[in-house]
């Protein structure tokens with residue numbers, strides 16, 4: 347079994363990762379590893395990422411080996427749903443204390459496994475390593491092996507202590523645990539030419555169930571979903587699938603790619619968000635299955651289902667057009683969602699005044715331009731103040747975003763709808779897009795907005811805190827417009843990397859001073875993208891923009907002297 351550091355190096359060098367494919371041979375050799383610094387795991391540690399990725403396996407007991415706070419931090423922080431077993435939502439932890447830190451926590455872990463098997467008899471136990479036992483040297487691999495043998499039950503070590511890196515790394519280490527200990531260890535009762543794996547789908551708010559009826563109708567069998575509403579036995583026999591779809595590319599690309607290498611299961615990256623994408627994903631699955639021996643008539647059946655579902659979805663969505671006439675949407679999300687919902691919103695007659703592209707790839711941005719035109723307003727890094735101003739000045743009638751931005755909309759007394767992972771509604775598939783439009787309608791026309799916008803009886807016109815805030819913004823904007831030096835200072839002060847606190851000016855200076863041409867080079871000189879890595883795309887854009895204002899810092903200093 348590979349050591350933890352070798353496994354980490356391996357997942358960082360993942361050839362299926364788009365970022366790796368753009369690296370030079372030298373950079374590939376170096377990998378993406380860098381000593382993690384305080385703050386680097388802000389937004390979730392590796393353990394958290396591993397737990398998020400695996401907890402949706404519903405017949406498994408998830409045992410956190412560590413102090414109780416680690417379990418408290420990670421328990422059920424996504425709204426995944428189960429169609430059966432409930433054991434996955436029970437909180438299990440070894441609750442290490444000071445004595446365990448002195449004498450070691452391995453015995454405690456073994457006893458916890460015994461107690462879980464005796465009281466709950468789950469299909470398997472997943473044991474998550476955390477920082478404290480990793481630092482005191484608890485060997486969870488050895489304990490899990492001993493417990494498996496003793497209790498005749500799979501006890502799977504998930505070796506992703508928080509200090510090794512951020513949440514994304516934890517997702518991939520969870521995938522490595524499946525590849526090392528689970529996938530390929532059991533055989534399915536039977537196989538069919540229509541067996542598929544869905545990888546990186548977590549069944550948030552039960553959204554997989556909005557697509558599964560189409561699979562059932564087409565005779566496609568989801569042999570294993572990793573991990574939404576998943577079962578241990580299904581994951582263990584996932585190696586017999588004929589094709590795979592990878593739904594959330596960042597989370598588990600290593601699982602899809604290694605299953606292709608080991609078992610010859612071809613995969614593609616797809617999405618069930620948006621009408622067009624759902625159709626494309628069904629087509630691609632059919633194509634891969636036919637290539638691997640499924641009857642060619644599957645293609646026609648898929649096309650028929652697509653035609654029927656698209657017609658239904660567009661008819662339902664277009665019914666909202668009269669109500670949405672003239673209404674404008676600000677879409678603050680990321681990745682594929684930045685464009686995959688745009689078509690549905692446009693079909694419903696909503697006007698998109700902007701969509702964020704902070705986490706979007708180059709391809710995502712191209713799709714946005716296709717849908718919204720070359721002048722599409724792509725928001726790279728809008729500050730909360732700018733968002734507030736945009737909403738308050740009614741440049742948008744509703745904001746769709748994740749929970750973190752909700753208070754900006756609420757302060758601006760503007761309708762807001764959660765479309766990220768904590769949402770309570772399922773937006774996947776054809777019916778999901780219709781649901782999204784219905785929820786927008788309910789939010790936009792909720793009478794509460796009129797109520798909260800009414801001035802308080804004691805408020806005087808122009809003297810509310812909102813009026814004062816807007817007046818302050820305008821004064822600041824006027825000051826910058828009148829003073830180009832200040833405006834340039836403000837531009838340079840814009841943050842690029844929030845984890846490491848690196849500004850746009852620092853990144854530009856480093857590029858000019860050291861003649862940098864790669865994200866890794868910028869990371870080495872400034873630390874930008876050394877945390878969660880989300881700003882790497884922004885750095886690529888700064889590098890691409892190239893000819894920004896100014897000369898190398900040294901040259902500027904000499905000139906000034």
Ligand code: SF4
Nearest residue numbers: 391393416476477508
């Ligand atoms: S694993 Fe480490 S970083 Fe993560 S919650 Fe536990 S103590 Fe904190």
